[in-house]
Amino acid sequence: MYYVGIDLGTSAVKLLLMREDGKIENVVSREYELSFPQPGWSEQNPEDWYRQTLDGLKKLVHAVDPKEIAGISFGGQMHGLVALDEDDNVIRPAILWNDGRSQEEVVYFNETIGKKVISGYTGNIAFAGFTAPKILWMKKHEPELFAKIKKIMLPKDYLAYKLSGSFSTDYSDASGMLLLDVEHKCWSEPMCELCGITKDILPKLYESYEAVGYLKSEIADSLGMKRDVVIAAGAGDNAAAAVGTGTVGKNKCNISLGTSGTIFITSDCFRVDANNALHAFAHADGKYHLMGCMLSAASCNKWWMDNILKTDRYAEEQKDIVKLGENHVYFLPYLMGERSPWNDPMARGAFVGMGLDTKREDMVQAVLEGVAFATRDMYEAARSAGISLEHSMICGGGAKSPLWQKMIANILNISIDIPNCEEGPGMGGAMLAMVADGKYATVEDAANAIVSVKSTCEPDAELVKKYEERYRSFRKLYPALKDVYGKL
Template sequence: MLYIGIDLGTSAVKLLLMDETGRIHNVVSREYPLFFPHPGWSEQNPEDWFEQTLAGLEELVSGADRDKVAGISFGGQMHGLVILDENDAVIRPAILWNDGRTVKETDYLNQEIGRDRLSEYTANIAFAGFTAPKLLWVRDNEPENFARIRRIMLPKDYLCYRLSGTFATDLSDASGMLLLDVKNRRWSKEMLEICGVTEDQLPQLFESYEKVGTLKPELAKRLGLPEAVVIAAGAGDNAAAAVGTGTVGDGRCNISLGTSGTIFISSRQFRVDSNNALHSFDHADGTYHLMGCMLSAASCNKWWMDDILATKDYAGEQADITKLGENHVFFLPYLMGERSPWNDPMARATFTGITMDTTRADLTQAVLEGVCFATRDMYEIARSLGVHVDRTKICGGGAKSPLWRRMIANILNIKVDVPACEEGPGMGGAMLAMVADGVYATVEDAANAIVKVRETEEPDPELVAKYEERYRQFRTLYPALKPVFQEIAK
C-alpha cells in the first residue's frame, strides 16, 4: 500500500509518497508566498496552502497506482494562528510561528499572569511565536475579527479540515499553542479563560497516529483516490521530523537545521525545565519530548548566501573553510529575535570580532558556527536536567552540508547520525498514516522498521577542545549585547 506525508512548511508544501517498507515513490514541492506587512510580522494565506497542496497531490499520484493509496497525514509549521468564521471562511491571514508582533501580549502572560502559573497550566511559558499571545493580539487589536471566531486551528489542521471535514488537532502541535495542559494531554481551562475562548472553538484532540476521518468524497473523485483513504491527525513539524528520523522512545535526539533550528529529545518521562528555556511538549509517539527552538538556523545561511553574497554556490563558499575551531569572528544568529534559550524578540544578529584580515570565508564560517553554538546553548539546558545524550540524528536543509554536520558533532561533542533517507516531516507524516491504518502497531515499530542510518560523524577530541574555548567566548556575547538590543529596538 502507499501512504502520503504532507509537510506544510513556511516557504513550501512538500508531499511524499511512500510504501510501508519505507521506499519513496515520489516527492513533490509547491511554493507559496510569505508576507511581511509590517517589520517583524509574518503572515500567509491558508487558501494558498490548500491550493498548492491539492495541486501537489495531483502531481504526486499522477504516475502511481492510485487504488493503493491508503493513508494521508501531516507534519506542519507550528504555532500559527488560523481563525475561521461560522461559514468556515478564513477571517484574516494566518499569523505565523516567526511573527514577532506579540511582545506586549507575551509580557502580559509572563509577567502579569505569571510564568509559574503558565508553567503549572501548560508546562511552558509564553513565547512571542506561540498561539495564545496571537489570540490576545487579535482580541486587543482586531476586536471585530475576534468576535467572528468560530474555529481556531493550526496550519496543518487547516489542511486536515479541508481534506477530511474533521475539526481536529494532535497533541504534539497543540502543545505549542500555550492552551494545552501538556502533562495531562487536554485543553487547559485556565488558559482558555485567560484568552477569552471556549473549548468548542478549539479542535478535538487526537494522538498524532490516530485516524480522524477519511478523504472527502469530492476530493477523492478529483484526485482519483479511494474514498476510504485514512486521514491521520499528524504532528507539528519537529515531532513529525523526529518520527521520520527515528527519534522516538526514550532519550533519543534529533537536531533540525531548517528555516528554524531545533534540538528535540524524546522521553517517556514528563520533564519541565525550571527556567522554561526548553519547551516541554507531547510527542507524536504518545509520550513526551523536550525541545529547544531557535528562530533562524539554515535561514541564516540562506540570508548570507542569497541576500548578502548574492550567490547560490553554497558548497563553493564552504570549500574555502579549512581552519575549524580557529575562527576569530563570531555570529549571533538572531535574525528574527530568539526563542530558546533567551526568549527575546528584540535580540538581533551580529558579527563580532571582524578585523582587517577577516576574509569572506571567515564570515561564512562564523554564520555556520553561530547556528551550532546556539544549538549548543539549548543542548546544555537539556544536560542540566540530567538528560544524557551521546548521539543525535540530524535533518533539515542545513544537514545536507558535510561541513555543518562536522561542526555540530564537534561543537556539541556528540556523534551525529545521518539518516539514509532524510525527508523530515513528510516522511514522519507518512509513517503516522501507516500506524493509523494498522500497518504498524506503534510509531516506534514503524521507526524501527523504516529508519536506517547512512553514516555517522564522530567528534574529533582535538577539534572539540578548540571549539570548547570558542563556545565559552560565544556565551559572553548575548548577555553583553542584550542592553544594546533593547536600546536600538526603541
C-alpha cells in the same frame, strides 16, 4: 499500498509518496508567498496552503495507481493562528510561528500572570511565537475580527479540515499553542479564560497516529483515489521530523537545521526544565519530549548566501573552510529574534570580531558556527535539566552539509548520525499514516522497520577542545548586547 506525507512548511508545501516498506516513490513541492506587513510580523494566506497542496497531490499521484493510496498525514509548521468564522471563511491571514508582534501579551502572561502559574497550567511559559499570545493580540487590536471567530486551528489542521472535514489537532502540535495542559493532554480552562475564548472553538484532540476521518469523496474522486483514504492527525513539524529520523522511544535526540533549528529529546514521561528554556511538549509517538528552538538556523545561511553574497553555490562557498575552531569572527544568528534559551523577540543578528584581515570564508564560517553555537546553547539547557547525550540524529536542509555536521558534532561533543533517507516531516507524516491505517502497531515499530543510519560523524578530541574555548566567548556575546537590542 502507498502513503502520503504532507510537510506544510513556511515557504512551501512538500508532498511525499511512500510505499509501506519505506521506499519513497515521488516528492513534489509547491511554494507560496510569505508576507511581512510590518517589521517583526509574519503572515500567510491559508488558502494558498490548500490550493498548492491540492495541486501537489494531483502531480504526486501520477507516479502510481491512485487507488493504491491508503492514507494521508501531516507534519506542519507549528504555532500559527488560523481563525475561521461561522461559514468557515478565513477571517485574517494566519499569524505564523516566527511572528514577533505579541511581545506585550507575552509579558502579560509571564510577568503579570506569572511564569510559574502559566507553566502550571500548560507545562510551558509564553513565547512570542506561541498561539495564545497571538489570540490575545487579536482580541486587543482586531476586536471586530476576534468576535467573528468560531474555529481556531493550527496550519496543518487547516489542511486536515479541508481534506476531511474533521476539526481536529494532535497533542504534539497543540502543545505549542500554550492552550494545552500538556501533562494531562487536555485543553486548559484557565488559559482559555485568559485568552477570552471557550473550548468549543478549539479542535478535538487526537494522538498523531490516530485516524481523524477520511478524504472527502469529491476530493478522492477528482484525484482518482478511493473514498476510504485514511486521514491521520499528523504532528507538529519537529515531532514529525523526529518520527522520520527514528527519534522515538526513551532518551533519543534529533537536531534539525531547517528554517528554524531545534534540539529534540524524547522522554517516556512528562518533565519540565527548571528554567523553562526548553519546551515541554507531547511527542507523536504518544509520549513526550523536551525541545529547544532557535528561530533562525539554515535560514541564516540562506540569508547570507542569497541576500548578501548573492550566490547559490552553497557547497562552493564552504570548500575553502578548513581552520575549524580557529575563526576570529563570531555570528549571532538571531535574525528573527530568539526563543531558546533567551526568549527575546528583540534580539537580532550580529557579526563580532571582524578585522582588516577578515576574509569571505571567515564570514561564511562564522554564520555556520553561529548556528552550531546556538544549538549548543539549547543543549546546555538540556544538560542543566540532567540530560546527557552521546548520539543525535540530524535532519533538515542544513544537515546535508558535511561541514555543518562536523561543526555540530564537535561543538556539542556528541556523535551525529546521518539517516539513510532524510525527508523530514513529510516522511514522518507518511509513517504516521501507516500506523493509522494499521500497517504498523506503533510509531516505534514503523521507525524500527523504516529508518536506518547511513553514516556517523564523530567528534575529534582536539577540535572539541578548540571549540570549547570559542563557545565560552560566544556565550558572552548575547548578554553583552541584550540592552542594545532593546534600544535598536
